[in-house]
Amino acid sequence: LKDGNAAYTAALAAATNGFTSNADDYKVPFDSDDQNPIYQFMDQRTDIRMCSTFVDLLASNDDPRLPFDVAEDADGNYVGSVPGSETETASRPGDAVAAEDAPTYMMTFAELKFIQAEANLALGNLAAAQTAYELGVTASVKRVTGDDNTAWLTANIIGDAVSLEKIMTQKYINSFGTNQAYADYRRTGFPVLTITAGSVLPAIPTRFPYPQAELDYNSDNVPSVSISDKLWWDN
DSSP: OTTTHHHHHHHHHHHTTSOOSGGGOEEEOOBTTBOOHHHHHHHHTOOOOOBHHHHHHHHHTTOTTHHHHBOOOTTSOOOOBOTTOOOTTSOOBOHHHHSTTOOEEEEOHHHHHHHHHHHHHHTTOHHHHHHHHHHHHHHHHHHHHSSOOHHHHHHHTTTOOOOHHHHHHHHHHHTTTSSHHHHHHHHHOOSOOOOOTTOSSSSOOSSOOOOHHHHHHOGGGOOOOOTTSOOGGGO
16 A cells, blocks of 8 residues: 555554444445346346356355356356457356346445455454454355355355455455456455456556547646556555
8 A cells, every 4th residue: 555554554443433244335226116237238238248267266166156146157057258258158247246136335344344354464463354354255255145154164264364365355256246356456466367368458457548638638747657557546
């Protein structure tokens, strides 16, 4: 973070006034009269498909959120399209984000726990980071599946030594359906991603370029940047 430990300390202080359970999650509700936008898009066009990066991550760990975040393909499997390809037979988004009445989550209790886990880890508070990490995953799994999934959590999360990569990977899974994961990736480099072979991009973008209108009409105030430059808050 730009302000280092001071930012982590401030985040932990603010978090004490934050959410205390999944019941506090801040979300935009939808229903049959005001349908979820992804549901509407899929109803009209049907061409959003899941990426193998996300699908394979969940499948490799037998994650209980998989059948909720990802829909089965025509053969009853969960299949992601390889980045850079256009596989129309890959799985569609699951009901957790694409059902008619699926809410859009702006902030969740689980996300707050992952913020606390990251901050405590950065400050050397390992026990507090471990606790927050475990609570974050537990809350995320319960929110998505509606079940405690105690056996899976015990086998895969509880007691598994915390690290920044684990925190950010679980935060990435929890933030499915939002753009939060992109901001976190730009800050931390997690989850680890690679450029697709044959990509026209030299690196995974960490910022957008200035639009042509700025270059045409405001060129004196447009710095030279590349899509792999970090933004001011990430320096």
